[in-house]
Each structure stands twice: as structure tokens, then as C-alpha cells.
Amino acid sequence: DTVLTQSPALAVSPGERVTISCRASESVSTGMHWYQQKPGQQPKLLIYGASNLESGVPARFSGSGSGTDFTLTIDPVEADDTATYFCQQSWNDPYTFGAGTKLELK
Amino acid sequence: EVQLVESGGGLVQPGRSLKLSCAASGFTFSNYYMAWVRQAPKKGLEWVATISTSGSRTYYPDSVKGRFTISRDNAKSSLYLQMNSLKSEDTATYYCARPTRDGTYYYFDYWGQGVMVTVSS
Numbered sequence: 001d002t003v004l005t006q007s008p009a010l011a012v013s014p015g016e017r018v019t020i021s022c023r024a025s026e027s028v029s030t031g032m033h034w035y036q037q038k039p040g041q042q043p044k045l046l047i048y049g050a051s052n053l054e055s056g057v058p059a060r061f062s063g064s065g066s067g068t069d070f071t072l073t074i075d076p077v078e079a080d081d082t083a084t085y086f087c088q089q090s091w092n093d094p095y096t097f098g099a100g101t102k103l104e105l106k
Numbered sequence: 107e108v109q110l111v112e113s114g115g116g117l118v119q120p121g122r123s124l125k126l127s128c129a130a131s132g133f134t135f136s137n138y139y140m141a142w143v144r145q146a147p148k149k150g151l152e153w154v155a156t157i158s159t160s161g162s163r164t165y166y167p168d169s170v171k172g173r174f175t176i177s178r179d180n181a182k183s184s185l186y187l188q189m190n191s192l193k194s195e196d197t198a199t200y201y202c203a204r205p206t207r208d209g210t211y212y213y214f215d216y217w218g219q220g221v222m223v224t225v226s227s
Contacts, residue, residue, distance in 0.1 A: 001167075031211035035151075042201055042217040043151065049208055054215065086151055090211040094167040097151040 002026050004087050004098035011104045017075040020101045022087035024068045031091030034063055034072045037100070038083045046085075047072060079105050108132040108216045110202045115221035118192055128185040128202030128218055135183035139205045142176060142187045143214065144198035144223075152198075155187060156205060170196075192225045199223075 003025040012018045022032065030050040035043040045054045047063035050070060062073045074081055082105050087098040114126040126142070142154040155176035156165040164176050175188040185202055199220040205212040 029211075033213040035214075042219055043214070044217070045213060045215050048213040048215070049211065052208070088151070088213070090205075090213060093165075095153040095212075097153070099150040 001094060002028060002089055002092045002096050004089060004096055006085075006087060006098040006101045008099070009102040009104065011106050012077050013106045014079055015076045017073065018077050018103065020072040020074075020085050020103070022065075022070045022072070022098050024070070024089060026092065027067045028089040028091035030066050031089055032063075032065065032070045033088045033090065034061075035086045035088065036081075036083045037086065043086060074103075077103075077105065081105070108204070110204065110216060110218035112200065112202050112218045112221035115200065115223045117224045117226065119227050120193060120225055122192055123188070123190045124192060124223060125189070126187040126200055126202075126221060126223070128187075130183045130185065130202075130204075133204075135178075136180040139207075139212070140176075140178060140185045141203045141205050141214065142185075143201045143203050143217075144196075145201070145220075146195075146198040149198075154200070157185070189223070192223075194225050197223060197225045 005023045032050045034047040037043045051063045064071050084100040084102045086100045109131045111129045118124045141156040157176045161178050173191045177186045201220045202218040203214040204216040206215045
């Protein structure tokens with residue numbers, strides 16, 4: 001299975017720029033997607049196909065990467081962005097998710 | 107507005123069975139693949155099953171293959187997950203999710219609110 005590795009946690013101040021990384025154990029082309037999950041809620045799609053912004057998601061969110069290295073960027077970070085962010089690949093079977101990066105605001 | 111509403115969760119003993127349901131609305135259900143994704147307490151997400159539009163094709167990871175069965179009723183806009191031989195490691199919140207295709211890959215663009223399944227004696 002394709003393993004997706006994310007750093008466990010980050011802490012940033014509002015207004016700053018934050019990058020959340022996701023590294024795949026094998027190439028997933030651009031079949032990488034990002035989700036935001038707030039406590040007690042279901043995941044919400046932010047980015048699909050590595051760099052495409054889902055409709056209704058603020059332009060503060062952006063994604064980049066291909067192959068094995070991917071990044072989700074939030075610029076600027078707002079207080080409401082406190083959440084866990086998951087990457088997910090759908091290029092290789094089975095679909096797999098990263099363990100999530102918990103973003104905290106200072 | 108797309109809505110996915112799960113039901114059927116609860117406490118079940120190891121080795122027993124449980125069937126989850128998902129009621130879909132706000133889109134043409136029969137035009138979409140559908141899926142189940144689960145999340146163990148304070149853990150990450152795990153894809154559990156996917157079903158094709160007609161229901162003729164189903165896909166599972168090895169962790170549930172042979173124990174779980176995904177099905178659908180397009181006339182009722184409903185998705186199901188039959189879970190047999192349940193184990194403690196199946197304890198999780200189960201989400202109904204809609205996979206949408208863009209080019210050669212799928213991503214989950216809508217998720218239900220989730221239903222909790224606890225496997226314990």
C-alpha cells in the first residue's frame with residue numbers, strides 16, 4: 001500500500017503562512033487530495049488533483065506537488081483554520097490517507 | 107444541497123454483525139460511485155469500500171475483504187454496509203462519502219456526518 005507521511009503537528013500565529021507536507025512512499029502522479037477536519041465534524045475537501053481548489057474553499061488555501069512530494073499552503077492563516085489536515089491519494093490501490101497534521105494557532 | 111445521512115451504528119459484540127445505511131439527497135444518486143470511509147477514535151482515516159453506479163462492481167481493502175459488503179438501492183438513493191464477523195479493531199466512526207472523478211482519479215467531495223460503531227463485549 002502507498003504510505004503517506006505527514007508531520008504530526010504545527011503551531012503558527014494568525015496572519016502567517018503555513019505549509020503542510022505530505023510525502024508518498026511511491027509516485028501518485030497528481031492523484032493527491034487534501035481535507036480539513038475540525039473536532040467532531042466530518043472531513044471537508046479542500047484541494048483535489050494536487051492543486052485544484054474545491055469550489056467554495058477560500059483562496060487562502062493552495063496545493064502543489066506531483067510524484068511523491070506534496071504541499072498544502074495556507075496564506076494567511078486565520079483562527080478558524082485550527083483543524084487536522086489529511087492528505088489522501090487515489091492513484092494507487094488501495095486509496096490511502098496520511099495520519100493527519102494538527103494545526104494549532106498560537 | 108448534497109446531503110448524506112448515516113444510520114445504524116451502535117454497540118455490538120465481537121463476532122456479530124451490523125448493517126449501516128446512508129440516505130443520499132440533493133444529487134442524482136445513480137450517477138455516482140459511492141463509498142464508506144472509517145476513522146478509529148483519535149486516529150486517521152481508512153477507506154473501507156467503494157461501489158459502482160449500478161452496484162455491479164465493488165472494491166475493498168484487505169482489512170475488510172470477505173467480512174464487509176457494500177451495496178446500494180438506486181431507487182431509494184441509499185447506500186449500505188453490511189459488516190460481519192466484527193472485530194474490536196473495526197471500532198470507528200463510519201462515514202458515507204461520494205467519490206467524484208476528475209480525469210483518472212477519484213476524490214471524496216461530500217461526506218456524511220458519520221455514525222459510530224463500537225465493537226466490544
